Structures are given as structure tokens and as C-alpha cells.
Amino acid sequence: MQNSIECKLAVIGDNGVGKSSLCEVFVKDKFSAGYNPNEEEFYRQKIRINNLDVTLDILDINFTSPIFQKLVHQADCFLFVYDITNEHSVERLLSLYKEILILKEHKKLPKVLIGNKCDIFDKREVGYDLGLKLSMEWGCQFIEVSAKLNTRVAQAFTQCANYLSEVNEMRVKQKHCCCVT
Numbered sequence: 796m797q798n799s800i801e802c803k804l805a806v807i808g809d810n811g812v813g814k815s816s817l818c819e820v821f822v823k824d825k826f827s828a829g830y831n832p833n834e835e836e837f838y839r840q841k842i843r844i845n846n847l848d849v850t851l852d853i854l855d856i857n858f859t860s861p862i863f864q865k866l867v868h869q870a871d872c873f874l875f876v877y878d879i880t881n882e883h884s885v886e887r888l889l890s891l892y893k894e895i896l897i898l899k900e901h902k903k904l905p906k907v908l909i910g911n912k913c914d915i916f917d918k919r920e921v922g923y924d925l926g927l928k929l930s931m932e933w934g935c936q937f938i939e940v941s942a943k944l945n946t947r948v949a950q951a952f953t954q955c956a957n958y959l960s961e962v963n964e965m966r967v968k969q970k971h972c973c974c975v976t
């Protein structure tokens with residue numbers, strides 16, 4: 796029985812919402828207060844979900860990257876990130892979400908909606924309720940996180956990959972059933 800899968804996880808969001816910071820904290824447990832904009836970066840992290848070894852190939856993609864569409868095509872699941880201190884980052888995320896739905900031909904996207912920078916509560920521009928409402932419209936989980944304080948960062952990545960492990964489990968069970976009958 797297959798007990799390992801590989802999964803390409805794309806981190807999507809406006810400039811400066813903290814995509815790279817979330818990846819760095821998740822993979823290297825390292826947060827940097829400095830801002831180094833980047834077009835795309837790749838990370839690899841192994842996690843274990845329900846007795847399944849999952850190798851996460853993490854694609855940290857800026858929407859301005861010339862290979863944005865190519866990377867989106869390759870992705871199995873998505874972390875959609877906005878910055879709770881920046882209302883505009885939600886608008887940007889909405890338009891990126893629409894673009895990705897078209898690129899993925901409106902297939903069901905395994906995804907998690909992330910409100911980052913929840914440590915800066917005094918500059919909050921996006922209410923928790925708005926994130927929750929959006930996640931219900933999208934049919935996905937919503938998590939407010941902080942890359943800076945490493946709050947719920949692993950949970951966000953794991954939750955996203957969790958969906959794929961469930962799909963894999965179903966496939967394995969179906970295959971097993973077929974062999975028996």
C-alpha cells in the first residue's frame with residue numbers, strides 16, 4: 796500500500812503579505828523582519844499526515860512572476876494569503892483567485908484561506924468575520940496566522956495537504972476494494 800505522496804503547494808497573495816516569511820518559518824523556523832521582494836522561490840518539506848509521508852514542494856509565487864501561470868498549472872493545492880493590516884490585499888487575492896479558477900478550469904481547488912500578520916492587531920483593517928465569510932463562499936478553511944510569532948503556521952500548511960491525503964486514502968481504499976471483488 797502506498798504510504799507516501801508528493802504534493803505541490805502554491806502560496807498565493809499580494810506583494811508583501813508574507814508569503815516568503817510563512818514558507819521560511821514553516822521550513823526553516825526562521826523569521827526576518829526585513830523585506831526582500833522575490834518573484835518565485837521553492838521549498839521542500841516532509842510532513843506526516845494520518846500515517847502518510849507527504850513531501851510538500853512549496854511554490855512561493857509572486858503574481859508578477861513570468862512563470863506564474865506555469866506554476867499555478869502544476870500546483871495541487873493552494874494557500875491563499877492576505878494581510879489583515881491591508882484591505883487592498885484582500886481585493887488582490889479575490890482577483891488572483893478568479894484568475895486561478897480560470898487557469899484550473901473551475902476544478903475544485905484544495906485550498907486554505909490565510910489572514911497573516913495577526914500579531915499586529917492595532918493596525919487591523921480586515922475583520923476576522925470577513926475572512927470567515929470569504930472562506931465559506933470559497934468552501935475552505937480559514938486560519939489567521941502570524942509568521943512573526945509562528946502562530947498556527949504549520950497548521951495552515953498541514954491543513955492544505957490534509958485534503959490530498961484524504962483523497963489518496965480514498966483512492967487506496969477503492970483500489971483495495973477492486974482487488975477483493
Ligand SMILES: Nc1nc2c(ncn2[C@@H]2O[C@H](COP(=O)(O)OP(=O)(O)OP(=O)(O)O)[C@@H](O)[C@H]2O)c(=O)[nH]1
Pocket residue numbers: 808809810811812813814815816817827828829830831832833834856857911912913914915940941942943944
Ligand atoms: N509583523 C509581521 N510582519 C510580517 C509577518 N509576515 C511577514 N511580515 C513582514 O512583511 C514583510 C513582507 O514579507 P514577505 O514574506 O517578504 O512578503 P511576500 O508576500 O513574500 O512579498 P513578495 O515577495 O514581494 O511577494 C517583511 O518585512 C516581513 O518581515 C507577520 O506575521 N507579522
Ligand SMILES: [Mg+2]
Pocket residue numbers: 814815816831832833855
Ligand atoms: Mg516573497
